[in-house]
Amino acid sequence: MPEVILENISKSYQDGKVKAVKNVSFSVEKGELFGLIGPDGAGKTSLFRVLTTLLTPDSGIATVFGCDVVKDYKSIRQHVGYMPGKFSLYQDLTVEENLNFFATVFGTTIQENYDLIKDIYVQLEPFKNRRAGKLSGGMKQKLALCCALIHRPKILFLDEPTTGVDTVSRKEFWEMLQRLKKQEITILVSTPYMDEATLCERIALIQEGEIMSINTPQGIIEEYPKKLFSIKSSNMIQLLDDLRKYDSIDSCNAFGEYHHISFKSENTELAKSELTTYLKRDRDYKDLVINDINPTIEDCFINLMN
Amino acid sequence: MTAEKVISTDRLTKKFGDFVAADEISFDVYKGEIFGFLGANGAGKTTAIRMLCGLSTPSYGEATIAGFDIYKETEKIKKNIGYMSQKFSLYEDLTVLENIKFFGGIYGLSDKELKSKSNQLIETLGMSVEAKKLVGSLPLGWKQKLAFSVAIIHDPKIVFLDEPTGGVDPVTRRQFWDLIYKASSQGITIFVTTHYMDEAEYCHRISMMVDGKIKALDTPTNLKDQYHANSMDDVFYELARGAKRKAD
Numbered sequence: 001m002p003e004v005i006l007e008n009i010s011k012s013y014q015d016g017k018v019k020a021v022k023n024v025s026f027s028v029e030k031g032e033l034f035g036l037i038g039p040d041g042a043g044k045t046s047l048f049r050v051l052t053t054l055l056t057p058d059s060g061i062a063t064v065f066g067c068d069v070v071k072d073y074k075s076i077r078q079h080v081g082y083m084p085g086k087f088s089l090y091q092d093l094t095v096e097e098n099l100n101f102f103a104t105v106f107g108t109t110i111q112e113n114y115d116l117i118k119d120i121y122v123q124l125e126p127f128k129n130r131r132a133g134k135l136s137g138g139m140k141q142k143l144a145l146c147c148a149l150i151h152r153p154k155i156l157f158l159d160e161p162t163t164g165v166d167t168v169s170r171k172e173f174w175e176m177l178q179r180l181k182k183q184e185i186t187i188l189v190s191t192p193y194m195d196e197a198t199l200c201e202r203i204a205l206i207q208e209g210e211i212m213s214i215n216t217p218q219g220i221i222e223e224y225p226k227k228l229f230s231i232k233s234s235n236m237i238q239l240l241d242d243l244r245k246y247d248s249i250d251s252c253n254a255f256g257e258y259h260h261i262s263f264k265s266e267n268t269e270l271a272k273s274e275l276t277t278y279l280k281r282d283r284d285y286k287d288l289v290i291n292d293i294n295p296t297i298e299d300c301f302i303n304l305m306n
Numbered sequence: 307m308t309a310e311k312v313i314s315t316d317r318l319t320k321k322f323g324d325f326v327a328a329d330e331i332s333f334d335v336y337k338g339e340i341f342g343f344l345g346a347n348g349a350g351k352t353t354a355i356r357m358l359c360g361l362s363t364p365s366y367g368e369a370t371i372a373g374f375d376i377y378k379e380t381e382k383i384k385k386n387i388g389y390m391s392q393k394f395s396l397y398e399d400l401t402v403l404e405n406i407k408f409f410g411g412i413y414g415l416s417d418k419e420l421k422s423k424s425n426q427l428i429e430t431l432g433m434s435v436e437a438k439k440l441v442g443s444l445p446l447g448w449k450q451k452l453a454f455s456v457a458i459i460h461d462p463k464i465v466f467l468d469e470p471t472g473g474v475d476p477v478t479r480r481q482f483w484d485l486i487y488k489a490s491s492q493g494i495t496i497f498v499t500t501h502y503m504d505e506a507e508y509c510h511r512i513s514m515m516v517d518g519k520i521k522a523l524d525t526p527t528n529l530k531d532q533y534h535a536n537s538m539d540d541v542f543y544e545l546a547r548g549a550k551r552k553a554d
Contacts, residue, residue, distance in 0.1 A: 039475035040446045136551075137347045163473065166346045166501065167539060168546045192473045193502075207475065236508075237487050254480055256504035256537070257526070302476050 001066065002027035003155060003186045004034075004051060009060035011046050020046040022209040023060070028188055028202075033181050035200030036190040037297065043209040044190040045085060048159045051188070052082045065154055078106070081148035085160040085190075087140050091133030095124055095143055098132050099150060106151030116183065117146045120176055138169035145176065149185075156180065158189040162196065174199050194298035205301055212304040217297060224295040224303060226250060227268045230258035231290045233279075242283055246275065253302055258291075260299055310337040311370075312463050312495045313358065318367035318376075320353050327353040329518035330367065337463075340486060340496040342506050345515030346546040351499055354515070355466055358497070360384050372463040385414060388457035391468035395453030398442030402433060405441055406456055413460035427455050447478030454485050458494060465489065467498040471505065483508055503539040514542065517551045 004027060011021040021043040028034040036044050049055035050062055053073035062069045064076045089098045099121075103110050114121070120142050127135065132143060141161055148156060158177075162170045174196065177187060189200065197203045198217045205212045205220065213220055233239045240259055243252040248271050250264045263271035272290060279285045295303075313335035320328040328350045335341045345351045356362040358371055360380030369376040372386035396405045406427060410420045428437050431451060441449060450470060458465050467486075471479045483505065486496050498509065506512055506526060513523040522529060522545055526538055535541045 039478075040473035042475075164347075164469070164501065166546060167503065167542050168346060168549070171543070194476065237491075253476075254483065254504075254508065256507035298476050305475065305477055 003030040003032070004028040004062075004064055004188065006047070006051075006062045007060055009047070009050060009057045009062055011043075011050060011055065011057050020209055021050075021057075024206075024209070024211055025060075026204055026211060026214050028186060030186055031181070031184045033177065033187045033189070033199075033201045035197055035203040036188070036206055037192075037194060037197045037203050037301070038190075038206035039192050041208070042206045044206060045159055046209075048082070048084075048157050048188075048190065052080055052157055053077055078151075079154045081151070081153035081156045083144045083148045083156070083158045083161055085163065087144065089132045089140070089144055089147060092131055094129050094131055095135070096128040098143060099146055102147040103150045108151050110150065113150055113152045116152055116180075117149050119179060120149075121146055137165050138172075141165060141169065141173065142176075145173075149180075153185065155186040155188065158187065160190050160192065162191060162193060170196070194296065194301055197297040203297070205297075205304060207301075207305055213300070220297060220300050221295050224300050226262035226303075228293050228295045228299060229261050229268075229272060229290055230255070230293045231261055231288070232258045233285045233288050235285075239279075239285070242279065246278065248274065251303065251306070253299070255296070255298070260293070260295075311335070312337050312372055313341075313369070313497070315358075315369040315376075316367060318354070318357060318369050319365050320350075320357060320362065321365040326518050328357065328364075331515075331518075331520050332367075333513060333520060333523055335464075335495055335497065337495055338490050338493045339511065340490050340498065340509045342509030342512040343497060343499050343515070344506060344512055344542060345499075346549050346551075348551045349515040349546075349549065350518040351515055352468075355468065355497075355499075359387060359389060359466060385460075386463045388413075388460070388462040388465035389468075390453045390457040390465070390470055392450075392470060392472040393468075396441045396449060396456065399440060401438050401440055402428070402444070402452060403437045405452070406459065409456045410459050413462075415460055423459055427459065431455060447474050447481070450474055450478070450482055451485060454482065454489075458489055462494065464495040464497055467496065469499055469501065471500065471502065479505075503537060503542060506538040506542070512538070514545045516545055516549050521545050 007025050009021055009024045012019045024047065038044055050057050050069060051064055053069050053076050056070055067075045069076060099110055124139060124142055162173055181187060202216050204214045240254060243249050243259060243261060248264050250262045252259055252261045265271045276288065276290060279288055311334045316332050317330040318328060319330050331354060343351060357364050360383035364376060371383045374382040400408060403424060406424045407420055410423060415423060428434055436444060471482050490496055511525050512529060513520050529541050533541045533544050535544060
């Protein structure tokens with residue numbers, strides 16, 4: 001039986017005016033690293049709050065290791081670790097005091113579960129007497145993770161742990177998650193960064209309260225319906241405009257150094273050569289580069305949104 | 307892009323006690339340029355931006371912003387720049403129209419200008435149906451587009467954007483950049499911070515701040531060449547991983 005099960009969960013706010021989650025169903029297997037990928041307002045936090053028993057759903061059933069989120073909330077709370085998106089530790093307690101506090105609340109000690117947090121906590125130890133409110137973003141995030149782990153939970157719920165954190169800290173954080181996975185902790189993590197999706201075993205792409213697709217990252221990429229190309233020139237802004245106006249282009253999106261394009265026609269080789277001719281001859285592009293590429297998760301997300 | 311400098315700093319420094327938050331930073335930004343101001347958490351970006359906006363007095367060093375002196379003419383600087391961040395942009399409990407009028411008023415537009423600018427802005431954004439709705443009820447993407455338009459309602463020389471697209475969906479994020487390109491082509495200088503490295507590629511030039519200093523400044527292409535990197539993400543990682551301050 002899956003560790004987390006959601007069946008047709010819905011949640012609305014302001015007397016039904018704001019529908020945050022609409023009929024969401026999915027499940028997470030024991031020991032899995034599962035990602036909820038979507039922008040702000042997609043419903044990620046509402047789902048986390050339902051699963052951590054902080055919010056009751058309007059309809060639907062959800063269970064966490066077999067316990068119902070409404071009826072058995074007490075047993076769920078003892079065995080889940082939750083790191084909310086907003087920093088929620090005590091700012092005026094020190095690093096060590098925060099950790100001690102959370103250990104005590106769950107009837108345990110830092111010593112008892114130290115092996116689980118050791119890798120992360122050693123980086124915090126030089127600052128153990130510093131107040132949590134005075135830590136940098138990356139350090140706050142590490143402390144919050146330690147506090148969510150200190151009672152050795154069966155499942156870890158991490159709501160946007162890497163939002164607002166720079167690339168270096170983000171990489172480190174995902175490395176920590178891969179190590180925790182080896183300890184057989186089930187991890188449900190949300191993120192608005194599409195590039196982090198490939199670090200999960202399975203992902204759900206979520207937008208406006210609805211799941212658009214659930215699969216392995218590779219599976220989602222394979223579901224992409226079109227052949228995709230990348231294109232660049234020295235004038236990328238002009239190129240974007242010209243591509244959008246060109247009739248046989250199906251989709252065209254800026255992706256950093258390149259634009260990603262797909263064609264309406266099935267015969268992509270022909271369409272590609274026609275486009276190249278048009279851009280070079282009629283629009284005077286001299287330094288055009290077009291490559292065949294595999295879609296990224298962000299390409300898939302954009303495609304599903306349209 | 308012309309060679310007119312709209313930001314010019316020379317050894318600009320801000321100390322808090324012994325701590326040097328911004329350490330002798332010198333750079334120029336030109337009219338109409340999209341300038342990416344990147345750095346690790348704690349590198350000193352916010353301190354630098356606060357000085358450039360005339361909100362914080364430097365410890366030493368020189369700078370002119372939109373032609374005005376950073377020590378003596380901070381009020382003139384404020385009139386000639388726009389500012390928007392992810393955290394604070396618009397008042398949620400005012401309507402779209404009220405927000406436009408409020409910020410337009412703050413930026414010193416006359417009643418007549420306000421009226422024509424509001425109509426124009428609402429039409430360009432396609433928000434005539436939403437004009438009298440509370441901003442709090444709008445989707446995040448719309449809010450950010452509106453906030454940007456409001457930040458340039460007074461035709462500033464420079465607009466400072468502090469992580470304007472954080473958490474925004476991938477389609478809206480790209481629409482937001484269309485607005486940036488448009489403003490840039492109209493001659494407004496864009497000074498932008500972001501955690502999305504694909505967006506770093508959209509900038510004309512990038513500066514990378516590490517431990518209070520500007521460690522690199524060039525076009526995305528040249529930076530990738532210089533650091534033998536395939537992407538801006540790799541350049542950033544290469545520069546920022548040696549940072550000492552990240553632990554603080």
